[in-house]
Amino acid sequence: MYRWIKRIFLTLLLIASLYGVGRLCDVTYGSYIFVERQPYLQMQTKHSITLKWQSDKAEVGCVIYGKDDKKVCEDKATSYHHIVINNLKPSTSYRYKVISNSMKIDNRGRYFTTLHDKEQDSQLIWVIGDSGKKGKAQLNVLNSMLHVKGDKKLDLWLLLGDNAYKSGTQVQFNKSLFKPYRELIKYLVPWAIDGNHDARRWAMYNIFEFPKNGESGGVASGSEEYYAIESGNVHILMLDSQQADTSKDSKMAKWLERDLSQVKKPWIIAAFHHPPYSDGSHKSDNDRDSWGRMSRMRENIIPILERYGVDLVLSGHSHGYERSKLMHKHYGKSDTFNIDTHLVSKNNHHYCKSAKKSPFDGTIYNVMGSSAKVDRATYKHPALPFSYQSLGSLILHVTPTKLHVSFINDKAEILDEYTIDKSLTCKEEK
Numbered sequence: 001m002y003r004w005i006k007r008i009f010l011t012l013l014l015i016a017s018l019y020g021v022g023r024l025c026d027v028t029y030g031s032y033i034f035v036e037r038q039p040y041l042q043m044q045t046k047h048s049i050t051l052k053w054q055s056d057k058a059e060v061g062c063v064i065y066g067k068d069d070k071k072v073c074e075d076k077a078t079s080y081h082h083i084v085i086n087n088l089k090p091s092t093s094y095r096y097k098v099i100s101n102s103m104k105i106d107n108r109g110r111y112f113t114t115l116h117d118k119e120q121d122s123q124l125i126w127v128i129g130d131s132g133k134k135g136k137a138q139l140n141v142l143n144s145m146l147h148v149k150g151d152k153k154l155d156l157w158l159l160l161g162d163n164a165y166k167s168g169t170q171v172q173f174n175k176s177l178f179k180p181y182r183e184l185i186k187y188l189v190p191w192a193i194d195g196n197h198d199a200r201r202w203a204m205y206n207i208f209e210f211p212k213n214g215e216s217g218g219v220a221s222g223s224e225e226y227y228a229i230e231s232g233n234v235h236i237l238m239l240d241s242q243q244a245d246t247s248k249d250s251k252m253a254k255w256l257e258r259d260l261s262q263v264k265k266p267w268i269i270a271a272f273h274h275p276p277y278s279d280g281s282h283k284s285d286n287d288r289d290s291w292g293r294m295s296r297m298r299e300n301i302i303p304i305l306e307r308y309g310v311d312l313v314l315s316g317h318s319h320g321y322e323r324s325k326l327m328h329k330h331y332g333k334s335d336t337f338n339i340d341t342h343l344v345s346k347n348n349h350h351y352c353k354s355a356k357k358s359p360f361d362g363t364i365y366n367v368m369g370s371s372a373k374v375d376r377a378t379y380k381h382p383a384l385p386f387s388y389q390s391l392g393s394l395i396l397h398v399t400p401t402k403l404h405v406s407f408i409n410d411k412a413e414i415l416d417e418y419t420i421d422k423s424l425t426c427k428e429e430k
Contacts, residue, residue: 030169031202037178039098042209044189045216046090046115050209053081057102065096090117110186115216116232119400123232124152127394128371129160129316132176137391138372139180140410145393147412156231157188160316160368161195161273168198173207191229194242195273219259226252228259233400235265239272246296253304260308267403271314275367276302277383280318281375285333299331309357311403311420316369320377321392321407322384323416326351326362330383337382345428349418352426368394388415
């Protein structure tokens with residue numbers, strides 16, 4: 001009897017070991033398999049830009065840019081191309097073309113713009129969440145945004161995680177990001193944060209390059225998992241709710257305190273994947289949903305953001321649209337939400353805030369997780385009275401005194417819009 005038990009145990013151990021080895025091989029293969037990739041922009045700063053691409057043959061790549069056709073080339077042949085262009089002027093657009101002889105590169109419409117160093121009259125930011133499912137829905141959301149935007153120029157592009165379904169492999173990133181958004185990638189940097197699907201492989205931080213040393217503004221975080229971007233009149237925090245430690249005394253929390261204490265920009269926006277409030281396809285009341293990540297962000301990170309007057313918090317993960325009014329100090333579950341205690345403003349679409357930042361002066365929470373797929377849900381969180389079971393994306397129109405947000409569905413309709421107003425003449429409609 002003992003001999004049979006031992007044999008069964010050893011057999012199960014062997015099966016588990018083989019599965020583990022097979023799983024490791026599959027994850028490694030999906031994370032690092034070589035794929036050819038057209039040139040794309042990374043690490044946008046006030047004075048530099050980075051270009052990356054991947055060619056099937058090892059060769060020396062070059063970039064020609066600007067009115068004077070300046071040329072920058074790599075030092076040696078490679079298939080993984082990486083060129084940094086320095087000594088650029090802030091708030092300036094440069095046309096460029098990429099030379100990589102073994103590849104057929106589409107150089108039409110290629111330009112990049114350095115980050116703005118001064119306040120701008122107007123900036124447009126496009127926001128998509130859970131956009132990594134290739135298909136008609138994804139393209140309809142993109143084309144609807146382009147239709148509504150019209151001739152206005154996009155300045156920044158934010159991705160709220162789950163950027164490549166199903167598991168964030170190199171191949172899936174090509175199919176779900178680089179192919180459908182191929183025209184945008186010619187002139188916009190895809191500023192991304194990690195989602196739970198991206199984290200199933202190790203490709204994301206191989207593909208993207210993020211400013212861990214404060215190159216794009218703010219305090220250096222020392223980590224690519226979370227970082228800051230400053231452009232014109234906006235300070236943007238790209239946080240990691242998936243893999244980073246989100247406890248109150250974590251490195252990310254301490255960095256947040258240092259960074260936010262030095263912000264002088266009139267607008268502060270924070271973005272991370274797991275929403276602190278949601279009754280969509282994921283439930284923030286359920287501590288076991290997403291292994292408690294939503295609860296931890298709400299309890300540990302949100303108080304820091306509110307203490308420093310963050311204006312807008314953007315999240316994905318739940319595959320729908322949900323939005324709060326201007327609120328503060330709600331760190332419990334939905335049954336503890338009180339409109340008299342937690343709402344700063346009971347208005348629906350126009351909110352006044354002082355230009356002088358003060359602790360807990362109100363934040364809007366916006367879930368935008370339906371840029372490629374949408375799920376059925378109850379959408380009844382009391383802190384999120386505005387909700388749509390609809391595909392879509394956000395356009396943020398930022399001026400020195402107003403932050404206007406539009407939710408555009410996949411039919412080019414604006415289903416929801418709101419304004420945070422910091423002008424001296426602001427009066428809320430009753």
